[in-house]
Amino acid sequence: MHDVTMAIRQVMSAPSGTVPAMIQPDALLGADLGLSSLAVARLAGLLHKRFNGKPLPFHTLFVDSSGAMLHDISVSTLVAFLDRHLHRDNL
Amino acid sequence: MKEDSVSDPFRLSLGFGSLPGHPVKGIVRNSWNQPTLAATGLRGWCCQCVDEFRPIAWDRIAAPYVLLEPEWKVWHHLPNATARRRWMRGRVAAKDAVRLLLLDCYGYVAPLESIGILPAEGGQPQVTCTALPQTRNLISVSISHCGNSSVALAVERSKFCHDVGIDVASLTDNHDGLAEGGFVSAETALLDDCPDEERPGWLLRLWCAKEAVGKAFGVGLAGNPLNHIVRQVDLTRGDVEIESHIPGDTTTSSSSITCVMAHVGHDRGMAFAVAKRG
Numbered sequence: 001m002h003d004v005t006m007a008i009r010q011v012m013s014a015p016s017g018t019v020p021a022m023i024q025p026d027a028l029l030g031a032d033l034g035l036s037s038l039a040v041a042r043l044a045g046l047l048h049k050r051f052n053g054k055p056l057p058f059h060t061l062f063v064d065s066s067g068a069m070l071h072d073i074s075v076s077t078l079v080a081f082l083d084r085h086l087h088r089d090n091l
Numbered sequence: 092m093k094e095d096s097v098s099d100p101f102r103l104s105l106g107f108g109s110l111p112g113h114p115v116k117g118i119v120r121n122s123w124n125q126p127t128l129a130a131t132g133l134r135g136w137c138c139q140c141v142d143e144f145r146p147i148a149w150d151r152i153a154a155p156y157v158l159l160e161p162e163w164k165v166w167h168h169l170p171n172a173t174a175r176r177r178w179m180r181g182r183v184a185a186k187d188a189v190r191l192l193l194l195d196c197y198g199y200v201a202p203l204e205s206i207g208i209l210p211a212e213g214g215q216p217q218v219t220c221t222a223l224p225q226t227r228n229l230i231s232v233s234i235s236h237c238g239n240s241s242v243a244l245a246v247e248r249s250k251f252c253h254d255v256g257i258d259v260a261s262l263t264d265n266h267d268g269l270a271e272g273g274f275v276s277a278e279t280a281l282l283d284d285c286p287d288e289e290r291p292g293w294l295l296r297l298w299c300a301k302e303a304v305g306k307a308f309g310v311g312l313a314g315n316p317l318n319h320i321v322r323q324v325d326l327t328r329g330d331v332e333i334e335s336h337i338p339g340d341t342t343t344s345s346s347s348i349t350c351v352m353a354h355v356g357h358d359r360g361m362a363f364a365v366a367k368r369g
Binding site: 007010011031032034037038040041042043044045046047048049053058059061062063069070071 | 170173174260266267268269270271272273298302311312313314315316317338
């Protein structure tokens, strides 16, 4: 969770962004945190680099278990996604 | 009062400007030509850029004058003040672009209150003009936001151009992580001949190209920037070839692959891209 919130703060720190004091696990990346698709791509890139370039299937991040596209996801969904694809010790 | 320059702040308190050469009031400002120049050979492209400098809730004052009732309902239900102001800025830019297009293509001086721009089912903006009902499906418009600026591109639909997309992004913001999160290595390798100091700006243009193509197809990035892969870049002309994987509609699970050209450039501290779906 810490790595994710740090990366979110990093992509929100652009001049046009406002960083909230607390990032709640149930906050939606788009609707609540106001991340654009560009910011979400940067977030994926920063997390990719944070975990030493380990391949992460970010192309499946916005797809649910039935294969339907999700328009937005929560911070906790992103954490769970990383949890599934990385060793928990890294989080 | 007419506003003479797109670089002027949005002067709500000074009243709305007029369409060029016509006494009808509106919010029209000078058009932003740079993106339309990039797409050479295409007639009837009208682009508009609206900047916002004043930290006041101007959108609440302007709403009754700018928005039709269905638009007001959408605006009113947006979750916070920032989102409402951004949405309003986009409507102002889009209505300006549409009114300039109607003047350009039809010689029609459209009153501000006759133009409606509402999100369609897929979220893409749809234009209505109560004074010209036949224009309902004749105009495609696309909107993009960047910091305190909003831009819009309006185009008359034809057999060569059914829909358009525009995207802008700030060249001065930090875009660390974009190369790794938005592209595959084959795409970034297309910039190997690009001077190091120009590479971040070009990467941002390629990103804008993906977004613009996604908008032109009405699907956006569909949750994955790799649905739109950059295949070729002409650094001199600013042409970008994108291979797009377009998801099937609700009746079919199959997707289609299409190659589209986007045109990219930079102006006003922003990278921009425009694309059309023929």
